[in-house]
Amino acid sequence: MLAAPWVCRSCARSLRHASIFQFVRRASTETPVRLPPALLERARRLTAEHDQLTSTLEKDFDAKKAKRAGEISRIADALRQFEKAKAALSELHGLLESDDAEMRELARDDLEATNAQLVESSHNLSAALTPKHPFADMPCLLEIRPGPGGTEGRFFADTLFHMYKAYCSNKGYRTRVVQYEASDSDGQTGSEGEIALQEAVLEVQEPGAYAIFRGEAGMHRVQRVPATEAKGRTHTSAVAVWVLPSFPENGTSESEADWENPESDFYIDPTEVRSETMRARGAGGQHVNKTESAIRLTHIPTGTTVSMQDSRSQQRNREYAWRLLRSRIAQQRREAREEMARQMRSSVLANSQITRGDKIRTYQYQQDRCTDHRSGLDAHNLPDVLRGGETLGKIMDSVQTWLINKDIEALISEEEASAAVASREKGK
Amino acid sequence: MPRLRPSLFWRARREISPMAAKLLPACRDLESAANELRWIREYVRDTKSPIPDELRVWQLAEKRGRGIPLQYVLGTQPFGDIEIKCRPGVLIPRPETEAYTLHLASLLSQSSPPPTSLSILDLCTGTGCIPLLLLHSLLIPLRAPTPIFLHGVDISPAAIRLARANLTHNTPALNRFPHASSSSCPYNLTFSQFDIFSPSLITHLQHFLNPQIHTPTPTGTGTGTQDQNTEPPTKIPDLLVSNPPYISPRDFNSATARAVRNHEPRLALVPQQQEGLSPIHRYRHDRYNCRPEDVFYARILEIASVLKPKRVLVEVGGWEQALRVVRLVLENSTAATSRNNDGGHKSQEEYNLVEVWRDEPSAGDKGERVEVAGREVVVQGEGRGRAVYLSRV
Numbered sequence: 001m002l003a004a005p006w007v008c009r010s011c012a013r014s015l016r017h018a019s020i021f022q023f024v025r026r027a028s029t030e031t032p033v034r035l036p037p038a039l040l041e042r043a044r045r046l047t048a049e050h051d052q053l054t055s056t057l058e059k060d061f062d063a064k065k066a067k068r069a070g071e072i073s074r075i076a077d078a079l080r081q082f083e084k085a086k087a088a089l090s091e092l093h094g095l096l097e098s099d100d101a102e103m104r105e106l107a108r109d110d111l112e113a114t115n116a117q118l119v120e121s122s123h124n125l126s127a128a129l130t131p132k133h134p135f136a137d138m139p140c141l142l143e144i145r146p147g148p149g150g151t152e153g154r155f156f157a158d159t160l161f162h163m164y165k166a167y168c169s170n171k172g173y174r175t176r177v178v179q180y181e182a183s184d185s186d187g188q189t190g191s192e193g194e195i196a197l198q199e200a201v202l203e204v205q206e207p208g209a210y211a212i213f214r215g216e217a218g219m220h221r222v223q224r225v226p227a228t229e230a231k232g233r234t235h236t237s238a239v240a241v242w243v244l245p246s247f248p249e250n251g252t253s254e255s256e257a258d259w260e261n262p263e264s265d266f267y268i269d270p271t272e273v274r275s276e277t278m279r280a281r282g283a284g285g286q287h288v289n290k291t292e293s294a295i296r297l298t299h300i301p302t303g304t305t306v307s308m309q310d311s312r313s314q315q316r317n318r319e320y321a322w323r324l325l326r327s328r329i330a331q332q333r334r335e336a337r338e339e340m341a342r343q344m345r346s347s348v349l350a351n352s353q354i355t356r357g358d359k360i361r362t363y364q365y366q367q368d369r370c371t372d373h374r375s376g377l378d379a380h381n382l383p384d385v386l387r388g389g390e391t392l393g394k395i396m397d398s399v400q401t402w403l404i405n406k407d408i409e410a411l412i413s414e415e416e417a418s419a420a421v422a423s424r425e426k427g428k
Numbered sequence: 429m430p431r432l433r434p435s436l437f438w439r440a441r442r443e444i445s446p447m448a449a450k451l452l453p454a455c456r457d458l459e460s461a462a463n464e465l466r467w468i469r470e471y472v473r474d475t476k477s478p479i480p481d482e483l484r485v486w487q488l489a490e491k492r493g494r495g496i497p498l499q500y501v502l503g504t505q506p507f508g509d510i511e512i513k514c515r516p517g518v519l520i521p522r523p524e525t526e527a528y529t530l531h532l533a534s535l536l537s538q539s540s541p542p543p544t545s546l547s548i549l550d551l552c553t554g555t556g557c558i559p560l561l562l563l564h565s566l567l568i569p570l571r572a573p574t575p576i577f578l579h580g581v582d583i584s585p586a587a588i589r590l591a592r593a594n595l596t597h598n599t600p601a602l603n604r605f606p607h608a609s610s611s612s613c614p615y616n617l618t619f620s621q622f623d624i625f626s627p628s629l630i631t632h633l634q635h636f637l638n639p640q641i642h643t644p645t646p647t648g649t650g651t652g653t654q655d656q657n658t659e660p661p662t663k664i665p666d667l668l669v670s671n672p673p674y675i676s677p678r679d680f681n682s683a684t685a686r687a688v689r690n691h692e693p694r695l696a697l698v699p700q701q702q703e704g705l706s707p708i709h710r711y712r713h714d715r716y717n718c719r720p721e722d723v724f725y726a727r728i729l730e731i732a733s734v735l736k737p738k739r740v741l742v743e744v745g746g747w748e749q750a751l752r753v754v755r756l757v758l759e760n761s762t763a764a765t766s767r768n769n770d771g772g773h774k775s776q777e778e779y780n781l782v783e784v785w786r787d788e789p790s791a792g793d794k795g796e797r798v799e800v801a802g803r804e805v806v807v808q809g810e811g812r813g814r815a816v817y818l819s820r821v
C-alpha cells in the first residue's frame with residue numbers, strides 16, 4: 001500500500017517535515033542508510049525476543065507468549081527486510097568499484113531500485129515499531145452529526161452517512177445502523193433526496209474497523225450550491241464525524257468461562273498476583289495444628305485485594321479467591337474502558353468545534369474535488385467519493401499513511417529524547 | 429499462653445453464639461471461633477446421626493473447646509483437592525506439607541521429557557497424605573497415561589492402618605480420572621510398616637522398585653489398583669520424599685502448640701530419644717554424627733545414597749535446620765566423592781541441584797541465595813524455611 005505511486009506523490013508534501021524522511025533522503029544519495037540508532041536498537045531487541053519466543057513456543061504452547069510473539073512478528077519481518085536491503089545495497093556499492101565496466105553498469109542500473117527498497121523497508125520498519133493503537137483490532141462506531149447552521153449541513157450529514165455505508169458494503173464490511181434520525185424540520189429533502197439528518201450512528205462490525213476508520217474523525221466541510229439557493233451562491237457547511245471503538249456488549253462474548261484467554265476481561269496474568277496464606281506465627285509446620293486455610297490474593301498492578309477463609313480447604317479458598325479477583329478485575333476493566341470511551345468522545349467534541357481551521361477534509365462540488373487537508377491528497381471524481389468508491393479508499397489510505405508518519409515522528413523524537421537522557425546519564 | 433480476657437467471651441456469646449464462646453479457649457480469637465463453629469455446623473449438616481443436630485454441634489464444640497484438634501473432632505483434614513481422614517495417634521497433615529506436595533507434583537508433571545512412568549517413595553508416611561495428594565495431582569496433568577507407583581512406610585501400625593483407610597477413602601476420587609481406571613495407566617499405591625532405621629529397609633524398597641528381580645510373581649505388594657501385565661517400576665525412584673519427626677525434645681516442650689503437645693503422637697514429632705532406644709537402635713543412631721533432631725535426615729540421605737533417587741525432598745522445622753540438612757548433604761557427597769575417587773563415580777553421588785524451599789515454594793525463585801559449605805544454594809519461595817530439595821536431573 002505504501003508503495004503505491006499516488007500515495008508517494010501526494011504525501012510528499014506532508015512528509016517533508018518528518019524527520020524520518022531526512023534520514024531516508026540521505027539514504028538514497030551516497031551516505032549509508034541509517035535509522036535512528038535507538039530505533040534500530042529497539043527493533044533488534046524485539047526481534048531477539050520474537051525469535052526466543054517462537055523457539056520456546058515450539059516446545060510448549062502458551063497462549064500469552066503466542067500473543068506476544070504475534071504482536072512483534074511484524075517488527076521481526078520488517079527488520080529482516082531492512083537488513084536484506086541494506087546488505088544488497090552495500091554489495092552494489094562494492095560492485096560499483098569493480099574494474100569491469102559492464103559490471104559497474106549493471107550495478108548502477110540496480111542502484112535506484114535497491115535504494116528505493118531500502119527507503120521503503122526502513123519506513124516499514126519504523127511503521128512496525130510504532131505502537132499499535134489499543135483499539136486497533138476492534139469494530140467501530142461512526143457517529144455523524146451536522147454542524148450548527150442550516151439544513152445544508154444536515155443534508156450533507158446524510159450524504160456522508162450513505163457514503164460510509166456504501167463504502168462498507170463495497171469493501172464487504174458488515175454494518176449495522178444503530179441510529180438514524182431526521183431532524184424534525186419540515187420534511188424537505190435535498191437535491192439528491194437526502195434527508196435532514198440529526199444524528200446517525202453506524203456500527204462497522206469488521207474487527208479492525210477502528211484502525212481503518214480512525215482517520216475519518218473530525219470536521220468534514222462541504223462547499224456547494226444548495227438546491228434552495230436562488231442566487232447560485234456557494235455555501236460552506238460542516239459535518240462532524242466521531243469514530244469510537246465498539247465494545248462487545250456485556251455478557252455476550254465476555255464471560256468468566258473465558259478466563260484463560262488473554263483477550264478476555266477476566267484474564268489475569270498469574271505472575272502479577274501475590275498470594276499469601278495467613279499462617280500461624282512462630283515455627284509452623286509440625287509445631288502447630290490449627291486449620292490455617294485463609295488466603296489473600298493481591299493483584300499487584302491495580303492493588304486489588306481479596307481474601308477468603310470460608311472453607312477449611314485452602315485449595316477451595318484459593319479457587320474462590322481467584323474467581324472473585326477475576327470478576328473484580330473484569331469489572332474494573334470494563335469501567336475503565338467505558339470511561340476511556342467517554343473521554344475520547346468529549347475530546348473529539350472539544351477539538352473539532354466547527355471552525356474552518358480544524359476541518360480535515362473539504363468536498364468541493366463545483367470543482368468536482370475532494371481534498372484531505374492532512375495528507376494533502378487532492379482527488380477528483382467527487383461522485384465516486386460520495387458513492388463510497390475506490391477514490392474514497394485512496395483518500396482514506398493517504399490519511400493512514402499520514403497517521404503512521406505522525407506516529408513514527410512521535411516515536412523517533414521519543415527514542416531520541418530517551419537516548420539523549422541515557423547518554424547524559426552515562427556521561428556523569 | 430496468656431489468659432483470654434473475659435470481654436472476649438462476652439463478645440463471642442453476643443456477636444456469634446454461646447457455642448462460639450465454648451470454642452474460644454481453643455481458637456483464641458473471634459474470627460477463628462466463628463469459622464470453626466461454621467465448619468462444625470456444616471459437618472453436622474452433612475453427616476447423618478440419630479442424635480439431634482444442635483446436640484451434636486454442642487458435643488463437638490465442647491470437645492474442640494477442651495483443646496482437641498478440630499481435625500480429630502471432625503475426623504478429616506482437606507489436603508489439596510482431597511480429603512484425608514484423621515485419627516488420634518496419627519499426625520494431622522499440615523498446610524505447609526500441602527503446599528510443597530502440590531509444588532512437587534507440578535515439577536514432576538512438567539519435567540521434560542514427560543515421564544513414561546513414575547515411582548515415588550514416602551518415608552514416615554503417617555496418614556499417607558503426601559503420596560495420595562501426589563497421585564491425585566499427577567493424574568490430572570499427565571497427558572499420556574503414565575503408570576505411577578507409590579510406596580509409603582511408617583513405623584506406626586496405627587499410621588499404616590489409617591494410610592490404607594485413606595487410600596480406600598480416596599479411591600473414588602482417584603478413579604474419576606479417565607485414564608486412572610484404564611489398564612494402560614495403572615497406579616499402584618501401597619503402604620508397609622517399617623522402621624526406616626532397619627537395615628532390611630533398603631532391600632524392602634529395592635524389592636518394591638523392582639519386584640520381578642526378587643519374586644517371580646509381582647503380586648501381593650499391597651492394596652490399590654493393580655495390573656499384573658504392566659511394566660514394573662523402574663529401579664531408580666523418581667522421588668524420595670519424607671516428612672520425618674524433626675522437633676528437638678526441648679522445642680517440643682517450649683515451641684509447640686498445646687494442641688500438638690497434648691493430642692498428637694510424640695513419635696511423629698520428636699526423633700526417639702536415645703534413652704528410649706534398644707541398644708541396637710542406640711548404636712545405629714550414634715553412627716550419625718549429628719544433632720538428635722536431625723538423625724532422620726542422616727538416615728534418609730544414607731538411603732538416598734544407595735537408591736539414588738532422581739529427586740529428594742525432606743521437610744524441615746525451620747531455616748536453621750534447613751541449613752544443617754544442606755550441610756549434611758554436601759558433606760555426605762564430599763565424603764562419597766573421596767571414597768569414590770579412584771572409581772570415578774563422583775557425579776553419581778552428587779546432586780546437581782540443592783535448594784531450600786520456604787513455606788510457599790510456588791512463589792518461585794526470588795533471587796535469594798545462601799552459601800553453605802562453600803556452595804551457593806538457591807532459596808525458593810516465601811515464608812519460613814520448610815524443606816530441602818535435591819535433584820540429580
Ligand SMILES: C[S@@+](CC[C@H](N)C(=O)[O-])C[C@H]1O[C@@H](n2cnc3c(N)ncnc32)[C@H](O)[C@@H]1O
Pocket residue numbers: 286518519520521522525551552553554555556557558581582583584587622623624625670671672673674695696697
Ligand atoms: C511428622 S509425621 C509425618 C506424617 C505425614 N508424612 C505427614 O506429612 O503428615 C512423622 C511420621 O514418622 C513416623 N515415624 C517415626 N519414627 C519412624 C521410624 N523410625 N521409621 C518410620 N517411620 C517413623 C511416625 O509414625 C509419623 O507418622
